[in-house]
Amino acid sequence: NAGVTQTPKFQVLKTGQSMTLQCAQDMNHNSMYWYRQDPGMGLRLIYYSASEGTTDKGEVPNGYNVSRLNKREFSLRLESAAPSQTSVYFCASISRRDFTGELFFGEGSRLTVL
Amino acid sequence: AQSVTQLGSHVSVSEGALVLLRCNYSSSVPPYLFWYVQYPNQGLQLLLKYTTGATLVKGINGFEAEFKKSETSFHLTKPSAHMSDAAEYFCAVTHRGRTGANNLFFGTGTRLTVIP
Numbered sequence: 001n002a003g004v005t006q007t008p009k010f011q012v013l014k015t016g017q018s019m020t021l022q023c024a025q026d027m028n029h030n031s032m033y034w035y036r037q038d039p040g041m042g043l044r045l046i047y048y049s050a051s052e053g054t055t056d057k058g059e060v061p062n063g064y065n066v067s068r069l070n071k072r073e074f075s076l077r078l079e080s081a082a083p084s085q086t087s088v089y090f091c092a093s094i095s096r097r098d099f100t101g102e103l104f105f106g107e108g109s110r111l112t113v114l
Numbered sequence: 115a116q117s118v119t120q121l122g123s124h125v126s127v128s129e130g131a132l133v134l135l136r137c138n139y140s141s142s143v144p145p146y147l148f149w150y151v152q153y154p155n156q157g158l159q160l161l162l163k164y165t166t167g168a169t170l171v172k173g174i175n176g177f178e179a180e181f182k183k184s185e186t187s188f189h190l191t192k193p194s195a196h197m198s199d200a201a202e203y204f205c206a207v208t209h210r211g212r213t214g215a216n217n218l219f220f221g222t223g224t225r226l227t228v229i230p
Contacts, residue, residue, distance in 0.1 A: 033217070040123065040222060042221055043220040044220075045217055099146050100146075103148075103158075103218060107155075107157050
């Protein structure tokens with residue numbers, strides 16, 4: 001089973017460029033999440049989609065947009081990248097949004113903005 | 115609002131020694147509590163969780179944690195450390211978002227080093 005798949009795994013951008021991080025899960029999960037991980041700050045929630053057709057802001061949404069394309073896919077877009085967005089990004093999914101199940105993570109996408 | 119505090123960003127133990135990683139939470143309602151582990155260059159994976167029922171929870175790889183409501187704690191322990199336990203560990207608590215959906219709120223992490 002593939003689980004949660006993120007692409008790309010590595011990306012280098014220049015300030016002002018745009019890009020989209022792709023995430024797909026094959027577990028028929030309802031809820032999907034985008035986190036960023038920075039040293040000493042743990043994981044912070046950027047955006048989430050509690051169910052297909054809905055999205056909402058997390059703790060640190062500024063500078064990002066998301067699209068829940070269908071039940072499987074949840075993409076994260078940086079419209080105008082800034083050095084402060086240099087981070088490791090994780091996509092995650094869970095079957096039930098009450099968290100009685102397990103949150104499954106992708107392997108991460110390492111983004112550097114110069 | 116829910117929050118999680120992990121005491122000690124780095125913990126070192128000798129192989130075979132007790133592992134104790136501390137986690138305290140603040141929550142206005144009984145939370146669900148989790149421990150996740152992250153090995154280098156990988157995503158996070160679930161070690162164990164507390165939702166309801168027995169307050170002592172056993173997880174994978176010999177880890178366990180005890181939910182103590184009076185102390186608002188959920189410390190992670192393992193009786194005897196193994197070299198393969200070297201990783202970063204995250205405590206997490208459920209948090210109800212603005213739309214009413216639950217989210218997971220993570221602590222800042224504790225990096226465990228195991229000394230041979």
